Amino acid sequence: MKEAFKALADPTRRKILDLLKAKDLTAGQIADHFDMSKPSISQHLRLLKQAGLVEDEKQGQYVYYHLNITVFQELISWAMTFTDKGDDHDA
Amino acid sequence: MKEAFKALADPTRRKILDLLKAKDLTAGQIADHFDMSKPSISQHLRLLKQAGLVEDEKQGQYVYYHLNITVFQELISWAMTFTDKGDDHDA
DNA sequence: TTAGTATTTAGTTAATTACTTAAATACTAA
DNA sequence: TTAGTATTTAAGTAATTAACTAAATACTAA
Numbered sequence: 001m002k003e004a005f006k007a008l009a010d011p012t013r014r015k016i017l018d019l020l021k022a023k024d025l026t027a028g029q030i031a032d033h034f035d036m037s038k039p040s041i042s043q044h045l046r047l048l049k050q051a052g053l054v055e056d057e058k059q060g061q062y063v064y065y066h067l068n069i070t071v072f073q074e075l076i077s078w079a080m081t082f083t084d085k086g087d088d089h090d091a
Numbered sequence: 092m093k094e095a096f097k098a099l100a101d102p103t104r105r106k107i108l109d110l111l112k113a114k115d116l117t118a119g120q121i122a123d124h125f126d127m128s129k130p131s132i133s134q135h136l137r138l139l140k141q142a143g144l145v146e147d148e149k150q151g152q153y154v155y156y157h158l159n160i161t162v163f164q165e166l167i168s169w170a171m172t173f174t175d176k177g178d179d180h181d182a
Numbered sequence: 183t184t185a186g187t188a189t190t191t192a193g194t195t196a197a198t199t200a201c202t203t204a205a206a207t208a209c210t211a212a
Numbered sequence: 213t214t215a216g217t218a219t220t221t222a223a224g225t226a227a228t229t230a231a232c233t234a235a236a237t238a239c240t241a242a
Binding site: 026027028031038039042043045046060061062063 | 218220222
């Protein structure tokens with residue numbers, strides 16, 4: 001989770017996640033959506049992968065990236081410890 | 092939300108939020124939980140407030156801080172757009 | 183008013199982060 | 213093998229962030 005919070009702090013990385021919501025994409029296809037060098041996007045992808053937010057899969061000369069929803073689920077659980085605080089559900 | 096993601100990237104700020112989960116605290120009480128100067132904690136509180144994650148209320152010479160769950164709820168909604176993707180609920 | 187406590191603001195510095203270009207690696211296909 | 217494409221790694225730099233100390237502000241109480 002620690003790394004996920006840091007990964008989510010950057011707007012470029014959040015936009016990458018949004019792109020992957022629609023469909024899996026190669027590193028190059030992702031880079032095409034940004035006015036930024038491919039190495040920069042590659043670094044962002046590395047951080048997203050380290051944070052567990054995405055996974056990659058090599059297919060020939062391409063590297064496909066896709067979302068890993070596990071960490072998003074953990075994030076939801078974490079946030080709910082704040083919204084549920086003090087709500088004793090008719091206990 | 093943009094500012095909330097940045098605010099949550101820092102471990103000190105996440106720990107402050109955890110402390111406030113138990114009960115509302117003054118700036119000084121919060122600072123007592125850290126091996127860090129009061130001005131540094133004050134800056135962290137300022138960022139948390141700008142992000143909408145906490146609110147403050149002055150009582151005499153003290154400033155009490157408390158959680159604002161609204162942004163946590165928005166965070167949950169945001170994360171669910173990732174976990175619910177592709178789940179068409181028996182449609 | 184004066185002194186004391188609580189908190190924030192200002193100014194500075196060190197560490198981290200996000201970008202760049204150039205080079206390396208990995209695969210494809212002639 | 214050689215050339216071409218896709219991606220990552222390396223090295224360097226500019227911008228941002230997180231910390232500090234010192235000073236300012238705001239309140240309390242003698």
